[in-house]
Amino acid sequence: MTTVDSPGRHDTANRPNPARWLVVAIPYVWLFLLFLIPFLIVLKISFSLTAIAQPPYTPVLDLGGGISGVIEAFKEFTVENYLWLTEDALYAKAYLSSIEIAVVSTALVLLVGYPIAYGMARAPKAIQPMLLMLIILPFWTSFLIRVYSWIGILKKEGLLNQFLLWLGVISKPLTILNTDTAVYIGIVYSYLPFMILPLYAALERLDPTLLEAAADLGCRPSRAFWRVTFPLSLPGVIAGCFLVFIPVTGEFVIPDLLGGSNTLMIGRTLWNEFFSNRDWPLASAVAVVLLLILVVPIVIFQNRAERGEGAINKVPM
């Protein structure tokens, strides 16, 4: 009944109505002014010249000058910042190493998260809500604090080294803090819930009779996992990977607190360019290039999310 007749469900809502109009207009205008316009400004400033005075860039968006003013501003556009990005190998290295760290850590998070999500989905129904709660709880507590908690563990005289020395596994303390290893540990730790939740949502929906059918048809459990369970959990895998990969690429806090001076990540480079060197146009150019790298995954993510695929919508709760 509802399948064919449902297109009409939106019918009454389509009448013009001022209240209706406001419902879209208020958040729309807000996001337009505070999300979209700022990007355009970033784009514009990335083409500006560095100036030492405040604000530290030359062509200010001055619409008071009319058309000629805008043209005048365009004349002052420069690609110098972008040239600089290509000339200095540091930036290319930072982008590449960001992507590398993001790819490797996404794979690690998946590797660690999948068995946990699988175990949760196979746990007795009665305790599943509690397990879910336990996975979500760290997500609610401060990101910064969770990253910070690893410093005390990983540092040279930290708890991990104390423990390993006590066990006798090692004879002198390992250097973990301020290395890429520490960054990977921090990322896996911080982003684990983002991976587990969509995976769990996909695995939990899986009809257990499918596995029984596979077994009935002569498929061994390990084969059934790769032939049935894993393919059906793919939407969750993809959603989780997007949720980890995209933000990790631009991550700042983890490489800054756990990484070493030679841990290059673009989020950190941007931060330093902005706060230490106070070169706003260059920072903007760094941001624009980062955005260009991420625009394809973001668009794919958004399309999937809007279609409600892979339980992306279930993530925060």
Add this chain to the structure above:
Amino acid sequence: MAAKAIGPVRRTFAPWDDPAAPPFIEFRNVTKRFGDFVAVDNLSLTIYEREFFALLGPSGCGKTTLMRMVAGFEEPTEGEVLLDGQDLAGVPPYRRPTNMMFQSYALFPHMTIEANIAFGLKQDRMPKAEINARVEEMLTLVKLTPFAKRKPHQLSGGQKQRVALARSLARKPKVLLLDEPLGALDKKLREETQFELVDLQQELGLTFLIVTHDQEEAMTVADRVAIMDHGRIMQVATPAEVYEQPNSRYVADFIGDINLIEGRIVDRAGGRVWLDCGEAGGMIEVEQAMEAATGDDAWFAIRPEKISLSLEAPAAPSVNCITGEVWDIGYLGDVSIYHVRLPDGTTMKSTVTNRTRLVERQITWDDRVWLTWPRDAGVVLTR
């Protein structure tokens, strides 16, 4: 079609036969499109005051859309819908004198039963004392007074259904719309409730419009039934007429069980039609006044229970007698259905009432049987 008196003869309520009766709900050339999909296709229909009218059809035939146009949840793409002479175009649902009982009941889960029933009355800014009295009255009507303070999730399916009914009746609507009202109930409860609905409608003297895909439900409750398909009305008639005199193969097939034999009209005289059905049925004689011309293709339609089955050829030469072999027997308890294979390979169904407890039937598999029926048992259909 001949206005022959069939069905309950003592019927006195039949405004549709009275040309002077004023229409109450009127669809005039209504079309509703959702994008490319035509839900309702240039449909006209008149429903009269105090009528219990059923819209019957398969999923997606447009019956729900038609009802939602009366409620105001859809506007017709073309044509108009009138209620009591007033054009409903542009009148929002909350200003229409209609109330609807939803398929899912749509009881507000955060309100008590009492508050649910009072909800519509509060919108009218009725004085509190009056609201309380009316709620009390409705609770008594549906026999739920002890449950007034409960929340919907504390009720059984049947009780929820009654709350939904009470809520939609509280505002004394001119028309009560019922969207598959009994679909969620189990069979026994559904059958009981059908009769309760009829009694209620007669007691209150309201116009009821029901949408259902359950033909038994439509036949039980309604004064008239409209059978719909692909946004069109195939036939509007009383349940008895729809069953006994379907106007098309679609209607005949949709309502109940039927045997259809294809043939050609060979003669027509004195209110009788002769149909040549070839190998399947031979020459079939039907008492029916109709306008079709000789030589036209036609179908003979007959209900299984109108066919007699016997192991011997009829003694006296009889009209409408064909022979075949018993192919299958379906035992349903009260009746058994015999599938008889005819010489041309088609099968005809005949139902036989099981009057004794004998499990061993006289007629069994592979028996040669004779099927006979009188002239007025079936109908000839031309579409």
Add this chain to the structure above:
Amino acid sequence: MNRRASWFNVTSIAFGLAFLYLPILLLIIYSFNESRLVTVWAGFSTKWYVSLFSNQGLLDAAWVTLRVALLSATAATILGTLAAIALVRFGRFYGRTLFSGMIYAPLVMPDVIIGLSLLLLFVAVDFGRGFWTIVLAHITFSLCFVAIVVQSRLSTFDRSLEEAALDLGCPPVRTFFQITLPLIAPAVIAGWMLAFTLSLDDLVIASFTTGPGATTLPMKIYSQVRLGVTPEINAVSTILIGIVSIGVIAASLVTKRREVARIRAERQAAAGIRNGI
């Protein structure tokens, strides 16, 4: 499921939970350490908590953070709920693709980009930076999270409840407040809590958009953490973790109790049918 698989499942969950909770647990334990050296246990003490309350800078930052979080979460909840309604209910409207893009993109957008772009906006329009710019920035990104939470509730909302209200004579706006809002309230509250904690947590965006005089707690913590691990930071962290955990657990217990009551009532009703009530 055979026994070996379930042994595997128990191990992986145990390992996962240990991994998630051990660092937090250690952090809490060492906040009660007597010694300033956070990694050497020297006996139980609450002196770091006591010293917190005499640290005026920290208290000021906490007060700023709390106000920012309360204001931005409330505004983001209103805006995000509106956005969710637009997404779920309005079908195809002009500019919908852009709109949904602006809702979904901030969920994964790196903080540095959001922070930088908002700062440049505030500079371009010459908006005095400080408390209010942080609030505006936090509203912007957390409204998207609220929108997603509310949207997932709305998309499973039984529309016939609203139609029933309209049918019973209740105009659309009143229907929203009397029927829709009470029923999606749990999601709206969850959205508010999420927005609140996101604001409480945020370091990067606040650092970009702040001005002189407005330092939030994460900024304060960050600047001290860069200098090394101190038991005071452990103590602040413990308090923050405690507040958030209590809030989240309490909220989930309330919803769970309601759920249990509902299920029990449904069982009673089912029993009622059997007894012929």
